[in-house]
Amino acid sequence: MAGAFLGAFGLLMLATFTSVLAGGPITTKRELVNAAYQAGVGECLNWEKADLSDAQKVDCAAAHKFEVTGTADITAAYPKEAPYPAAEAWEKIAQDNCAQASTTYMAGKLDPLGKYGVSTLNPDETRWSSGYRELRCGLQVTAPSGAALPSFGSAKTQDQSNVYDPGVCVALTEDNKVGDPIECAKPHAFEIVGVVEHPEGEFPAPEKQDTVMSEKCAAIAAEYTGGADLKAKNLLITWDTRAQESWAVGSRKANCKIGAVPQGEKLVAWEGSVRNPNGAPLTTANPPQTTSVKPQDEPTGAPLHSESGKPSESGKPSGSDKPDPSSSGAPPSSAENR
Known part of the structure; x- marks a missing residue:
C-alpha cells in the first residue's frame, strides 16, 4: 500500500500547554512549591502529583518535567483587579510571553515540530488574587494529551x-x-x-x-x-x-x-x-x-x-x-x- x-x-509539537502550581495553607509542602516559584533560568523542576503541590528543583540530569527558560511579569495586561484567566486565555498568555523566551534560550534552535513544547508555570488563584503576576516560562516534553513526560538533561543538549x-x-x-x-x-x-x-x-x-x-x-x-x-x-x-x-x-x-x-x-x-x-x-x-x-x-x-x-x-x-x-x-x- x-x-x-x-x-x-x-506527537510532541510546539504548543502552549499551561501548568499551575496549586496554593494552600503554609506547610512544608507549600515551601517546596515556593522553591519552584523561585526557580531561575536553566533550572529544572519535577513533580509527581497532578496539582504540582510537590514540585521542587532537581538536577537537570535527573528526570524532570519542566526546564525554566525565562520569567514574565504580566501585571500591565492583568492588573490586580483582573479576574483569573480561563484555560484558553492562559494558552495565549503563554504564547505571547514565553514562546520567544524559549526560542532565545535555545539559541534559535528550537524544533517547532520536535518533542519539546513551550509551557508556563502560572500563579494559582490564591496568589493571583493577591496580585502575583509572574510566570515561569519553560520547555516540557509533552504527550499529545498535554501530560508532561519525563525529560533527562538540558533541552539545550538533547x-x-x-x-x-x-x-x-x-x-x-x-x-x-x-x-x-x-x-x-x-x-x-x-x-x-x-x-x-x-x-x-x-x-x-x-x-x-x-x-x-x-x-x-x-x-x-x-x-x-x-x-x-x-x-x-x-x-x-x-x-x-x-x-x-x-x-x-x-x-x-x-x-x-x-x-x-x-x-x-x-x-x-x-x-x-x-x-x-x-x-x-x-x-x-x-x-x-x-x-x-x-x-x-x-x-x-x-x-x-x-x-x-x-x-x-x-x-x-x-x-x-x-x-x-x-x-x-x-x-x-x-x-x-x-
Missing part, C-alpha cells in the same frame, strides 16, 4: 527529534488521532519498532527519505518481529519523515512503526505486540524515551492541557507516515490522519 498519512505521528523507543505503543484517540504512549495490550494506533538516524548533510526531500526509510524499516521490522507475516495479520510497516524546519535545527531521527491497514482515511486500532519474544533485547535510548504516561488528573486552576485536548494552532504535524506497499497488499492511496 503506497501513500501518505500526513501528520499521523505529530536531540529534539520526535521519536519514541522501540517497544512503545501509542494510543488511537476517539477523534482518530495518535495519542499518548499506552500498554501494547490495549488498543493502539502504532507499535514503534525502531529508530533511524539520517546522516548529516543537506535536507533530503521527503521522497528521498521515503526511499531510505522504506528499506531500513523493512529490515528493522523483520528483526523486531522475527520475520512475522504482517499481511496475514492485516498490519503494515509505516514510518515518519522529518520536516525541513526540524532538519534545520539538527533533528535527524525518525521512527519505524507497525500499524493496522487503514480503512479509507481512518487509522484502525489493534491490540497486542508483534515483537518476537525470543528476539534480542531492545536497544533503547540513553536516557530512554518514555514508555508510559500516568493518567492525567485535572489540577486546580489552569489545566495541564487545553480543554479540547488539542495542541494550539502553533503546532504542526512533525512528519508523515508512509505505509510499506510490500507489507499490506492494499491498493495505493493517500490520506491525512485525523
Whole structure:
C-alpha cells in the first residue's frame, strides 16, 4: 500500500500547554512549591502529583518535567483587579510571553515540530488574587494529551527529534488521532519498532527519505518481529519523515512503526505486540524515551492541557507516515490522519 498519512505521528509539537502550581495553607509542602516559584533560568523542576503541590528543583540530569527558560511579569495586561484567566486565555498568555523566551534560550534552535513544547508555570488563584503576576516560562516534553513526560538533561543538549523507543505503543484517540504512549495490550494506533538516524548533510526531500526509510524499516521490522507475516495479520510497516524546519535545527531521527491497514482515511486500532519474544533485547535510548504516561488528573486552576485536548494552532504535524506497499497488499492511496 503506497501513500501518505500526513501528520499521523505529530506527537510532541510546539504548543502552549499551561501548568499551575496549586496554593494552600503554609506547610512544608507549600515551601517546596515556593522553591519552584523561585526557580531561575536553566533550572529544572519535577513533580509527581497532578496539582504540582510537590514540585521542587532537581538536577537537570535527573528526570524532570519542566526546564525554566525565562520569567514574565504580566501585571500591565492583568492588573490586580483582573479576574483569573480561563484555560484558553492562559494558552495565549503563554504564547505571547514565553514562546520567544524559549526560542532565545535555545539559541534559535528550537524544533517547532520536535518533542519539546513551550509551557508556563502560572500563579494559582490564591496568589493571583493577591496580585502575583509572574510566570515561569519553560520547555516540557509533552504527550499529545498535554501530560508532561519525563525529560533527562538540558533541552539545550538533547536531540529534539520526535521519536519514541522501540517497544512503545501509542494510543488511537476517539477523534482518530495518535495519542499518548499506552500498554501494547490495549488498543493502539502504532507499535514503534525502531529508530533511524539520517546522516548529516543537506535536507533530503521527503521522497528521498521515503526511499531510505522504506528499506531500513523493512529490515528493522523483520528483526523486531522475527520475520512475522504482517499481511496475514492485516498490519503494515509505516514510518515518519522529518520536516525541513526540524532538519534545520539538527533533528535527524525518525521512527519505524507497525500499524493496522487503514480503512479509507481512518487509522484502525489493534491490540497486542508483534515483537518476537525470543528476539534480542531492545536497544533503547540513553536516557530512554518514555514508555508510559500516568493518567492525567485535572489540577486546580489552569489545566495541564487545553480543554479540547488539542495542541494550539502553533503546532504542526512533525512528519508523515508512509505505509510499506510490500507489507499490506492494499491498493495505493493517500490520506491525512485525523
